[in-house]
Amino acid sequence: MAAEPSGSTIFPRTDWEALGQSVEGDATRLDRLIRLYWRPLKVFLASAFPGLKAEEADLLLQDFAEDKLLKAGWLGRADPQRGQFRKFLKSSLRNFVRDRLSRAEVKNAPLSLEGLEEELAGPEAEAGGEEFDLEWARVVLAETLRRMEEDCRDPAANQPHRSQIWELFRLRLLEPLFHNAAQTPYERLVARFGLRSPLEASNMLLSAKRIFKAHLVRVIQEYAEQDAAASEEIRRLEEFLARLAKRS
Amino acid sequence: MADFDSAVALSQSGPEPLAALLAEGGRPAGLWQPEELGAIFRHQMAAPLLADLGAPAGAQGAPCQSFADLLHHPSPPLALLELVKDFAKTNAEHPEDGLPKEIAAVLYYLCIAAALLRLGARISKLPDADLGRGLRWAAEQPWLDEPTRQLLAGALAAVPPAGAPGAAGL
Numbered sequence: 392m393a394a395e396p397s398g399s400t401i402f403p404r405t406d407w408e409a410l411g412q413s414v415e416g417d418a419t420r421l422d423r424l425i426r427l428y429w430r431p432l433k434v435f436l437a438s439a440f441p442g443l444k445a446e447e448a449d450l451l452l453q454d455f456a457e458d459k460l461l462k463a464g465w466l467g468r469a470d471p472q473r474g475q476f477r478k479f480l481k482s483s484l485r486n487f488v489r490d491r492l493s494r495a496e497v498k499n500a501p502l503s504l505e506g507l508e509e510e511l512a513g514p515e516a517e518a519g520g521e522e523f524d525l526e527w528a529r530v531v532l533a534e535t536l537r538r539m540e541e542d543c544r545d546p547a548a549n550q551p552h553r554s555q556i557w558e559l560f561r562l563r564l565l566e567p568l569f570h571n572a573a574q575t576p577y578e579r580l581v582a583r584f585g586l587r588s589p590l591e592a593s594n595m596l597l598s599a600k601r602i603f604k605a606h607l608v609r610v611i612q613e614y615a616e617q618d619a620a621a622s623e624e625i626r627r628l629e630e631f632l633a634r635l636a637k638r639s
Numbered sequence: 640m641a642d643f644d645s646a647v648a649l650s651q652s653g654p655e656p657l658a659a660l661l662a663e664g665g666r667p668a669g670l671w672q673p674e675e676l677g678a679i680f681r682h683q684m685a686a687p688l689l690a691d692l693g694a695p696a697g698a699q700g701a702p703c704q705s706f707a708d709l710l711h712h713p714s715p716p717l718a719l720l721e722l723v724k725d726f727a728k729t730n731a732e733h734p735e736d737g738l739p740k741e742i743a744a745v746l747y748y749l750c751i752a753a754a755l756l757r758l759g760a761r762i763s764k765l766p767d768a769d770l771g772r773g774l775r776w777a778a779e780q781p782w783l784d785e786p787t788r789q790l791l792a793g794a795l796a797a798v799p800p801a802g803a804p805g806a807a808g809l
Contacts, residue, residue, distance in 0.1 A: 430650075528657055529649045536645035561643045564663055568656040569648040577675050588682045589675060590738065603664040629661050635654035 431477075431530055432484055435523035440488060455487050475624070476614045481523055525635065528628050535607045536565070542602065552595060555584050559592065560599035677782030680742050684710070684787075692722055710749050711786060714757060721762050724750035741780065748777040749787065752794030771798045 429452065436448045443451070543557035559580060566572035577589035586592050611621040649657065684707040691706075702716075703709035709719055727750065730743035738746070752774060754762045763770060777783075778791035 525654060525657075528654075528661075529652065532657060532660060533645045533649040536643075536649070540643075540645065564660070565643050565645075565648070568659050568663075569643075569652055576678075578678050588686075589678045590682065593675075593679070593739070600664055607661075607664065625661070629658070632654050632658035632661060636658040639654055 427530060427534070428480060431523050431526040432480065434526040435481060435484065435520075436488065438522040439485060439520075440492075451488055451491060452484075454491065455484055459483060459487060475627075477523070477527055481520060521635070524628075524631055528632055531607070531610055531628070535603065535610050538606045538610070539599075539603050542606065543599075552584075556595050556599045556602065559584070559595050560603065563596055564599075673782045676739060676741055676780070679739060680745065680782060681784070683738065683742055683746070688719070688723070692726055706746070710753050710790065712753075712757070715753055717754060717758055717760055717762070720750045720754045720758075724762060744773075745777045745780060745783070745787075745791075748773050748791060748794075752777075752790050755794045755797055756790065767798055767800070771795060771800070774798065 432452055432455075433448060436443060436451065437445075440448075539560075540557050543553050543560075545553070562572075562575040562580065567574045575583075577592045580586065580592045581589055584592070586595075607625065608621050611624050685705050688703055688705055688709055703712055703719060706723065709715050709723065724747055727738075727743045727746035730738040731740050731747060751761075751763045751765075751770065754760045765773065774791050774795040778788050778795060783791075
């Protein structure tokens, strides 16, 4: 596998059992899965095991992918009763790395163990968990926006003003949120896009939000099991981000 | 047309914008700034009346071409005021399909105010106290133009306080 995969398409599954069975039989899907989770997992490793060097973290992640993710039966152990899928990934990786580092210590392998003792002596619970979840939220939302933009720019999409809907969403919401740009007034949007009224611009923004929400649900449904789980996952992400935002 | 690279923008983002995107993207609340409501209201007041209401046969050439024409007319047709009031009520109850709720509600109270002040007619079954509260709320909206605010304030003054003698006759 490449050192760090690029791209961010994830596997189209909606339940854990099917996830475990079919992903293992489908190298392309599994490759996509690893690509999506790579960055959050790397962030988690760096935070949970601060003594690891970047190249060591890459190596461990590759081993994790090959020894666990690619291993027949492993994904089938992802049990919805035991918690969220991303928690399962985190705890699996943490255990995997601890095991590897312990063995490396015994064999005096050239792995940095500075962070290991600190980590093993520290609280068991959520070292690196917040960093992972924040990175996870970034990946989910970026993937949602990528799909939304692709959808809106699709010339075959049978909806008037589809590409303008993306532009309006970008100008009204994305640019102000992520680039600190001033929010473009509706009256200027009306002139820019040749709309009939601010109300039409507002309705287009509502459409944009509906499209965003639909893609968000679909992205999450690919790792959460069903509709209810996707709603719960959106709620969890909202609460988590709101809590972090309050603290910062 | 500028590009927005979602992956880059979000990979460098802190939790606040992510939280805001998740919250805003999923919900229409907080959509309108006051000045935007003002822009929509001005647009609505200038909009062709009969086109929005569905023009009845023979309605061309009516004295009131726009909502503003009707609501500020010295002697507006009562039937048209009632029609616009119903239109506003429907929109207020289904804001996802039409006007923002605030605009629809102001339009609703404006029809009642115009009928009351210009024609001495009461086209609402609301009790005085409720009507007074509604007119006061409408008159306090910061995005209203002054003539409209005066119309609402005038009607508010004409509504007897709750329990006053003769209130039921309005």
